[in-house]
Amino acid sequence: MERLVLLCLLVAGTTAIEAKRKSEGEPGIMPLTPAARESLINKMKRIIDDAGIPYSFDEVAFRTDLMKTLLEVVEEKYSIPLRKKVHDFEHAIMQVPDHNPRGEEYNKALQKAENLYHAFIGHLRELARITFDVELMNLRMMAKNEVTNQMRLNLAKLKHIPYSFGGLIKKLSEDYYLGRELDLYVNDDVQGVLNALYKSPFDYVDAIKKLDEKLKGGHAKAKNIADALKKSIESAKGKSKKEKKEKKDKKD
Secondary structure, three states: OHHHHHHHHHHHHHHHOOOOOOOOOOOOOOOOOHHHHHHHHHHHHHHHHHHOOOOOHHHHHHHHHHHHHHHHHHHHHHOOOOHHHHHHHHHHHHOOOOOOOOOHHHHHHHHHHHHHHHHHHHHOOOHHHHHHHHHHHHHHHHOOOHHHHHHHHHHHHOOOOOOOHHHHHHHHHHHHHHHHHOOOOOHHHHHHHHHHHHHOHHHHHHHHHHHHHHOHHHHHHHHHHHHHHHHHHHHHHHHHHHHHHHHHHHHO
């Protein structure tokens, strides 16, 4: 159910920025070949797995494709040339070695992502920023440095907290989208949780409780969306089975 909820919220997120995509012949962000797209997704999955964030391959593929689509939308709507920055980031990710997926080459790719993000984010309304905020947070938290190392150590001290570090990052990603369901931009709240985790595990407990309290209604609303989608899928499957049976009966 949790995965279905997140998928619903991510799909809904594509409507946060309204614009037509560029026609095929116009210059813009270059699409990847199927082979290059698969290589990029595989590389991202390798990095994510090394960081211990529990995203499935399908989730990584979906988020990668969604990000590319939204960047195309932003480039067209605001006439911001993003083609080179997108290419630079993708190229940098592909240079990350499998034997050291979060080393120096990853840090270079992260800097490319920071450059890309800051090239356009100031043009967007708060709720339209959410998908980009989420993915940059994920990229930052996947890095291996003094800050994230300290966060992991502090979280490990809290034996009663039901999250691994990777599980926490995935939860916070979902919290952004739950906030949007309530028309809340929770970036400051999420950053507050991360800052508290870095500085003091005890402050972190208070910060995440406040965020969870703020998002209570969002969980219920997101579950309703997921339940409705699930019923639609089940109804469609049932209808399909019924039609197949009717066709079979006619043949017999």
